[in-house]
Amino acid sequence: MSHPHPELSDPPEPPADGLRIVALGGLGEIGRNMTVYEYGGRLLVVDCGVLFPETEQPGIDLILPDFDYIRDRLDDIEAVVLTHGHEDHIGAVPYLLRERPDIPLVGSRLTLALLEAKLTEHRIRPVTRVVGEGDRSTFGPFDCEFLAVNHSIPDALALAVRTGAGLVLHTGDFKMDQLPLDGRLTDLPGFARLGAEGIDLLLSDSTNAEVSGFVPSERNIGPVVDEVFRTAQERLIVACFASHVHRVQQVLDAAVANGRKVCFIGRSMVRNMGVARELGYLNVPEGIMVEPKELEDVPADRLVLVCTGSQGEPMSALSRMANRDHQQIRITDRDTVMLASSLIPGNENAVNRVINGLTRWGARVVHKGNALVHVSGHASAGELLYVLNMTKPGNFMPIHGEWRHLRAHAKLAALTGVPDENIVIAEDGVVVDLVEGKASIVGAVPAGYVYVDGLSVGEVTETSLKDRRILGEEGFVSIVIGIDSSSGKVVAGPEIHARGAGIVNEDFDEVLARIDQVLRDAAGDGVNDLHQISQLVRRTVGKWVSDTYRRRPMIIPVIVEV
Amino acid sequence: MSHPHPELSDPPEPPADGLRIVALGGLGEIGRNMTVYEYGGRLLVVDCGVLFPETEQPGIDLILPDFDYIRDRLDDIEAVVLTHGHEDHIGAVPYLLRERPDIPLVGSRLTLALLEAKLTEHRIRPVTRVVGEGDRSTFGPFDCEFLAVNHSIPDALALAVRTGAGLVLHTGDFKMDQLPLDGRLTDLPGFARLGAEGIDLLLSDSTNAEVSGFVPSERNIGPVVDEVFRTAQERLIVACFASHVHRVQQVLDAAVANGRKVCFIGRSMVRNMGVARELGYLNVPEGIMVEPKELEDVPADRLVLVCTGSQGEPMSALSRMANRDHQQIRITDRDTVMLASSLIPGNENAVNRVINGLTRWGARVVHKGNALVHVSGHASAGELLYVLNMTKPGNFMPIHGEWRHLRAHAKLAALTGVPDENIVIAEDGVVVDLVEGKASIVGAVPAGYVYVDGLSVGEVTETSLKDRRILGEEGFVSIVIGIDSSSGKVVAGPEIHARGAGIVNEDFDEVLARIDQVLRDAAGDGVNDLHQISQLVRRTVGKWVSDTYRRRPMIIPVIVEV
Structure with a gap:
């Protein structure tokens, strides 16, 4: 688990007439956006993206949301709504469809076209449903309305979800270019209309919440x-x-x-x-x-x-x-x-x-350091205030951001008059229930990193990564010893091999002598348990490396019985 | 060698009445500043700093300049002048003094005090000589004048060096705060006086040459x-x-x-x-x-x-x-x-x-992203122009910077009227001779990275780092096989161990069978050379990992003779 919540326990059963919201990605991080809405026992998933690894995840190709929370309930999914075609919103769809290929994918024409081109490479033919701004469609108990938003890719949509628990506006990524090249503005009048109707919960893009002012066109x-x-x-x-x-x-x-x-x-x-x-x-x-x-x-x-x-x-x-x-x-x-x-x-x-x-x-x-050759795709603080003021949400939950962005966005919401007790700052896996017009945190579920490395998904674990980090920083020293299984005598080795440890072969004479001594002492003391011998060797070599080089490579004793 | 110069060859003998300048660090990088001046067979070293490693140098503590160029000529060093007390200017001094402890260290009071506190931890008692702004001291053939410069540490100095080859001004790191807290301004009048005398070569700090305008006070x-x-x-x-x-x-x-x-x-x-x-x-x-x-x-x-x-x-x-x-x-x-x-x-x-x-x-x-809690310690382009205009150098060589900074500074020099043919952009190890008022590149010497890792200096090589990068990205798989030295038969193993490779022990059955087959085939073909067997095993395991997982961990066969 990348974001443990020791203070939160398993959530209770979903409330009868409440809407449950669980982000499996995108909260406390920028990437792998995925939010699961649950109402009346049915699920609606919004976005299903990937996170790109950092240096702390060496060798990893992609990081996916953890599907564990919904794995046993894949048949309850009414649809996956994709707000736009960026990798951090659609990149994990192929992995979700491996688990149930016929989940309906809902999105704009360009979003679905980009996703389908990608799915073709994964040899998946999905079930799709094209929607556009102004459309209103029902997926099980979820009454969905789509609104145009402007972003750094065409044809992005925001999503309004109506259920018995109220009206939720989920912006997805957006910016507020007032003179967009394609003339397609973020639908503020639509936001205002929903605000007049009464938005019970607003989930809004926090990426640039720390940046004051307005994004240039x-x-x-x-x-x-x-x-x-x-x-x-x-x-x-x-x-x-x-x-x-x-x-x-x-x-x-x-x-x-x-x-x-x-x-x-x-x-x-x-x-x-x-x-x-x-x-x-x-x-x-x-x-x-x-x-x-x-x-x-x-x-x-x-x-x-x-x-x-x-x-x-x-x-x-x-x-x-x-x-x-x-x-x-x-x-x-x-x-x-x-x-x-x-x-x-x-x-x-x-x-x-x-x-x-x-x-x-x-x-x-x-480049952007010496010329205006780029503008951000995400609304800045000044623009986020417009959205907050137009939507007047009963409850507010910042999404799409690291802690610093979520907190900054929460502060903006408070400044526009959303009461502190109605602002919910959640991390991945935190369970939020919207009941009778009030959103609250009620527990947490696992929402750890799932690593894609080569062909494997989820097989590379935190333990593997910890090993990689040690190996990558310090290298390793392995010591191979052959022991006669009947007599317990050393019949081969010790042989030492070091890689990446910055120790050259000529340096081994001293430690080989020390190992010999340790093995002789062990034999003298009647120690013949292979695990014990292995531990003695590990300690001897570890101490030698530490004393001689002040380094801590991985020490790997290999005792083979002959 | 981090910066090879395939196009440059070994330099000729230094010219009889010329000044030779070789930077062993600080050109093409920000850090480990060290410049060697040579005149009449004698050497003057300016600064001797460290570079901090990046992710491409995993596990490394520090990177030093390569002292090879001066290693056989340590007795020719008249002095090491330290322009100020930052690590990238003084941090490698302890390592240089290990090779000749009595090299005179020259610098301001604070610079030497910080350096001595550091040397005490290395148990070195250096030979020092305190200088201050306005002082003029001779070190062998080098007539040195010290000028005050303002920087993000007090008591920084620029250095003017007069030899038979002319007058060189070496700024060190500086900025141009016109209302410094301690009232100690960069000595522009001094720069102007030297300019009037005739500066043959200016070496000036390029760190902020890409940043337009002026640094706030x-x-x-x-x-x-x-x-x-x-x-x-x-x-x-x-x-x-x-x-x-x-x-x-x-x-x-x-x-x-x-x-x-x-x-x-x-x-x-x-x-x-x-x-x-x-x-x-x-x-x-x-x-x-x-x-x-x-x-x-x-x-x-x-x-x-x-x-x-x-x-x-x-x-x-x-x-x-x-x-x-x-x-x-x-x-x-x-x-x-x-x-x-x-x-x-x-x-x-x-x-x-x-x-x-x-x-x-x-x-x-x-933080600096949301409040003015930091200002840079290095002059920006607007300020660098003042220095160029006041010193009117005959030749110009940008120092302290990556390629982007050196080129930007060179462009500024050209704008102030320094002729293109008198602007020298050099990398670490490039040999520049100042002869009869003209600076030119005449060759190159090795100036690679010397890595400090734990107690060892220079023992961790590029090969070790390459191993670390592979291990850190992909982990390793080792295969231990015991072979009877007389019969050539396998008497132990194969045993497989994988760490950081994301392969679990249960997965090994298939590849163990493949190895067994390969060993049997080899025995059948009469192959008994251990190296050959080792290569066969490496290829078998490598292919299996690549086919099964699309990964390329380090494969390490260990064949022990019993």
Whole structure:
């Protein structure tokens, strides 16, 4: 369990006419958003995303929500509503569908199209239901209304859920761009209408709750992109998220205006932009695209490459270019590189390495640190206040955020007049019941990390990770000893092997002598239990390493019986 | 070698009347600053600092400059000049003195006092020579003049070096606070005087060359600190660098003004503030200090704790408080915590974890993200232009910075009129000769990372680190097999052990069968070379892990002869 709640116990049975809300992810962390609503014995799941690992989870590919809470009740799920197509909201769906493939997936046209492209790679054909803003649909006891919200991906939706327990507004991720490129505003009038009806509980995006003021419009980036196009000496390389359709649209528009051809680089960029184009979310002017194999035919100053890698991912095309490791593209001092994206916390080092690498070869690097080439996808404090004031919720629960963001958002809610006792700050697994217009914490369920590593899901445990952390920091020393099973005498070894411990083979003479002595003493004392011998060896070697090197590698005695 | 220069070859013999400059650290990186000047066969070293490891150097304590370039010439060193007392400028001195203990150390009073306190812990009694601003001293052929510079530690100095090859100004770290708390300004008039005399080469601090504008005065922090004191509900905890005397002074002043007692927590804070107080750099009002053991006797709202840990160091008192792991101090929602320091790149995750931990328990956390509780110690671009314009250098070499900072600083120099051909951007190990008023790159020498890990220096190699990275990401699988030395038959095992690989013991049956088969086949084919058998086993297990789990742990076959 990543977030134990020693102070909270198992929850009681759900109240007869209450709505139960349990987030299995997204509270106390940014990522793997998943909220389970329960009413009248039926479940509605909102979002099912992944969390990307940090350095504390070495070797891990993805972190999923723990489905244990609903594993025995998969048949009770009426639907999974996906608010938008980002990985931290849809990425865990393939893993949930492995457990019950016919759970209905509900979302907007683009959201479902992106999800289906992904599910195809997992060889899953899902049951889907497209909805749009203004739609109202019933899933079992859940009467759902969908509202448009603006975000850094098109076609995002907020969700209003009506049950016998009242009206809940779940915003999903959103921002409040008042001049959005596609004209699709966050539906504040709709929020106001629901507020007038009486919102019993508001769950709202906390990502930027600590940031004061207002997020600039995506529109402000256009002139900056244009300026970079105009001043780029020769080749231009733009890195951004593979889902940021509007950002890519701005690059395409600038390419047309400046007479450059565009080439998409990388699987996810090609796939997502293909989906967006097909559905009409991305307008690709005739004849502007070139294929990677045609790059040689286009003069460098007539070219713009669009790729991922803006987070410094080591295997990305951009990282390989920065290391002069890329087969096709060799960075020179005539190149301009634009990182047109945010810097996700945790990736600072990796991005810095890419910027330094590109700079080393003389490229001009434009990034959010030196130009307005990115605006956040999440509403800031000033904008969150609008939502709170328009919705006037009876109860408030901040979602999508770490502790610092949840607390900051709670403070904003209090400032707009939500009574302290009606503000619920919960972590993953905390059980919140909405009964008779009052939301309260009633217990907690396990909601630990489930690790995806290679093909395995959930098999890599905290113990494995602890081993990895020790091995990664200190390496190991193993001691192999063969013991005759009848006589108990040492017949082979001890042999010592060290890896990553910074100890070279020549250093082993002294400790081998010590082990020999310990084994002789043990034999003299009549010790013949293999486990005991193993412990003696471990202590001897551990002490030697600690005294000699002040280090604590993993010590692994292996006693084989011959 | 961390920065190989395949394009550069061994340098020629130093020119007869030229000055040779080789940075062994600090170019292409922020940290382990060390520059070696050579003239007439004699050496002058400026600074000798450490670099703190990143996640790519797991388990490493410190990274030193590679002394190989000067190892055979230690007796040629006239002096080591230390520009100020930060670890990235003095931290490697103990390791250099191990090789020749009587190298004269030259620096300001505080710099040498901090260094001596550190050397005492290493049981070294150095040869020192105190200098101050305005002093001019000769070390062999190096005629050195010292000038005051303002920085985030008191008593920092710039260095002007005159030799037969001309006049060089080496700024060290500096900023340009025009209203410094101690009234000690960066000596711009001195820079101007040297400029009028004719500076042949300027080496200047590039850390903030990418940041436009000007750094606010340290004085601006006072009112913010005061406000935090006034609004802190009960206990106040301030975390900052253990060397930031002026910051601590502001806390002491605010404590007096607000009637609070102060307690220093942590060895380095106690040691450094003791030194600063003794030398008169820190003014500690009578009766304001309390000892940790007296904390119980002071009411929480009359108390301020000053500790380190502002970078999220996992073993620091502050991290332990954030985890509710600290023996004495238990964070509650009545506590206020102020992180009054910068966020060193690479520490973002760790600091975020501390802020979230403290916030989780309800503490109010004030940090540079939400209040002006820190200003940088390094001049920004706007200020660097002043220095360039005042010194009018014949040649310019940016120092103290990663590639992005060096290139940005070079661009500033070009804008002020330094001709492109007189701007030298070098990395660690690049050899620069100043001859007849022209600085040029003439070659390169090795300047790789030297790792300190526990008691060993330089023994942990890139190979060990590569092993650690694999072990840390993927764990390992070892296979022990006992083979009879005369018959060549397997007499023990195979036994398999996996750690950190996410493979549980129950999974081994299949691969054990495969190994058995491989061993039988090998015996049938008459293969009895242990190395060959070992390779067969490695391949078998590696393929099994890859097919079954899509992972690549380290595979370690151990064949013991019985």
